[in-house]
Amino acid sequence: MISESDVAGWVGRIAADSTRGRNTPSPELDRVAQVVAAEFSRLGLHGDRAGLVQRYRLQTRRVLTARSSVEWRRGGVELGRTPFGPLVGFAQGTVPSAPLGGPVVLLGGAIDPLAIPADRIRGRIVVWAADFSPAGAAKADGISATLVAGAPSGVIIVPEDDGMVGGLVAGGSADRVAPPVPGLVFTALAASERAIGVTAPWLAAAIRASRREKKLVFDSTGVDAVITMPDSALGTTGPSAPNVFGIRRGDDPKLRDQYVIVSAHMDHLGVVAGPDSIMNGADDNASGTAGVILLAKALSQPGFRLSRSVIFLLVSGEEKGLWGSAYFTAHPPVPLDRVAALVNMDMIGRGWRDTVGVIGREFSRLGTILDSVAAHHRDLKVLPIGDVWPDQKRFFRSDHYSFARRGVPSLFLSSGYSPDYHEPSDSPDKIDAEKEARLLRLVAHFVIELANREGTFR
Numbered sequence: 249m250i251s252e253s254d255v256a257g258w259v260g261r262i263a264a265d266s267t268r269g270r271n272t273p274s275p276e277l278d279r280v281a282q283v284v285a286a287e288f289s290r291l292g293l294h295g296d297r298a299g300l301v302q303r304y305r306l307q308t309r310r311v312l313t314a315r316s317s318v319e320w321r322r323g324g325v326e327l328g329r330t331p332f333g334p335l336v337g338f339a340q341g342t343v344p345s346a347p348l349g350g351p352v353v354l355l356g357g358a359i360d361p362l363a364i365p366a367d368r369i370r371g372r373i374v375v376w377a378a379d380f381s382p383a384g385a386a387k388a389d390g391i392s393a394t395l396v397a398g399a400p401s402g403v404i405i406v407p408e409d410d411g412m413v414g415g416l417v418a419g420g421s422a423d424r425v426a427p428p429v430p431g432l433v434f435t436a437l438a439a440s441e442r443a444i445g446v447t448a449p450w451l452a453a454a455i456r457a458s459r460r461e462k463k464l465v466f467d468s469t470g471v472d473a474v475i476t477m478p479d480s481a482l483g484t485t486g487p488s489a490p491n492v493f494g495i496r497r498g499d500d501p502k503l504r505d506q507y508v509i510v511s512a513h514m515d516h517l518g519v520v521a522g523p524d525s526i527m528n529g530a531d532d533n534a535s536g537t538a539g540v541i542l543l544a545k546a547l548s549q550p551g552f553r554l555s556r557s558v559i560f561l562l563v564s565g566e567e568k569g570l571w572g573s574a575y576f577t578a579h580p581p582v583p584l585d586r587v588a589a590l591v592n593m594d595m596i597g598r599g600w601r602d603t604v605g606v607i608g609r610e611f612s613r614l615g616t617i618l619d620s621v622a623a624h625h626r627d628l629k630v631l632p633i634g635d636v637w638p639d640q641k642r643f644f645r646s647d648h649y650s651f652a653r654r655g656v657p658s659l660f661l662s663s664g665y666s667p668d669y670h671e672p673s674d675s676p677d678k679i680d681a682e683k684e685a686r687l688l689r690l691v692a693h694f695v696i697e698l699a700n701r702e703g704t705f706r
């Protein structure tokens with residue numbers, strides 16, 4: 249079915265130096281998309297009227313720093329206004345089209361992502377007393393993902409060290425490429441304690457005090473904030489980026505208008521400074537890209553039956569903030585309420601040889617179905633386990649989340665982080681193709697089960 253040499257071949261091709269890290273957008277990413285589309289059409293898969301490649305336009309935009317500020321209010325009365333500057337500014341995420349407001353909550357102390365009361369984040373402006381020391385930084389991604397999932401109105405990151413603010417603000421203030429549909433619904437500013445102290449001394453004092461706490465601080469401050477941050481487009485047309493999808497039509501007239509989607513992101517981080525400058529992204533995520541292609545090939549063979557239709561999907565812009573999957577779910581080729589299940593794969597080529605991490609079990613029946621499929625295929629020697637990175641909040645950090653938040657039952661498969669995660673050393677020679685081939689054979693049986701089983705998977 250799917251062999252070790254198939255995996256090694258496709259990973260090697262997608263993560264080759266010649267694809268220069270598959271940045272979104274880049275000509276090399278476009279080339280990879282063309283290669284995938286050609287393979288899908290060779291396999292007899294079809295797209296929609298526009299074909300197998302869906303493109304989304306990107307715009308270059310600039311935040312108007314001189315007109316931007318955070319206003320602090322109590323009971324409608326302005327207490328002070330912190331202007332943007334070198335130590336206060338846009339850091340990442342979505343630039344809002346209108347001012348953002350909400351009650352201010354202070355997040356600080358010893359922050360465990362799992363202890364944050366996620367149900368009390370929505371609509372708030374979260375002031376995060378962030379710890380980017382090596383010990384704290386290990387939790388930062390999990391904390392961000394928890395905040396993303398809680399849908400705050402905005403987040404103001406306040407690192408202990410002013411130098412760090414400079415870095416975060418510089419990244420955000422540069423002209424940036426923005427997608428038409430925001431990926432992560434998250435607006436983050438960065439600000440120094442010192443700059444906040446000038447106009448909101450009581451808040452700066454509370455931030456400082458929270459850093460000495462040995463437990464989680466999640467306090468409402470009794471104050472509201474309004475973030476005003478206009479930006480403008482530099483020109484009306486910008487570059488664009490591709491998603492590729494191919495549909496394998498179902499064989500059952502009653503079920504073929506329902507879909508199972510198998511997805512992975514094909515983009516990575518491009519080229520960085522340094523001697524080994526190309527970010528090959530072999531595990532992240534040429535491994536998943538190869539997986540989707542090989543599953544498409546395996547499941548397009550004549551002779552076996554799939555009742556539902558299956559969509560093989562490769563998105564871009566994941567590393568920038570789930571851009572491609574956000575666009576695809578906003579402009580799906582088939583109605584999303586007909587998508588019975590989505591299985592996403594990200595980083596499946598390294599790590600344990602005999603298990604696979606399964607994330608999102610608590611949100612649908614898909615995890616249990618995968619367990620029963622694996623129990624029928626013990627010869628593959630891959631045991632689905634749970635989420636062994638709960639504090640990383642990984643369910644909210646890859647493309648399945650774009651689908652899950654629109655109600656599609658979604659499951660995320662990953663073998664976890666390698667020592668070369670987001671380093672130029674994530675290269676094809678380190679992929680365990682034998683293990684990945686066995687894992688993909690299990691996923692193939694899983695997708696067949698999802699395509700054929702009656703009922704819903706909620």
Ligand SMILES: [Zn+2]
Pocket residue numbers: 513532533566594595646
């Ligand atoms: Zn990834």
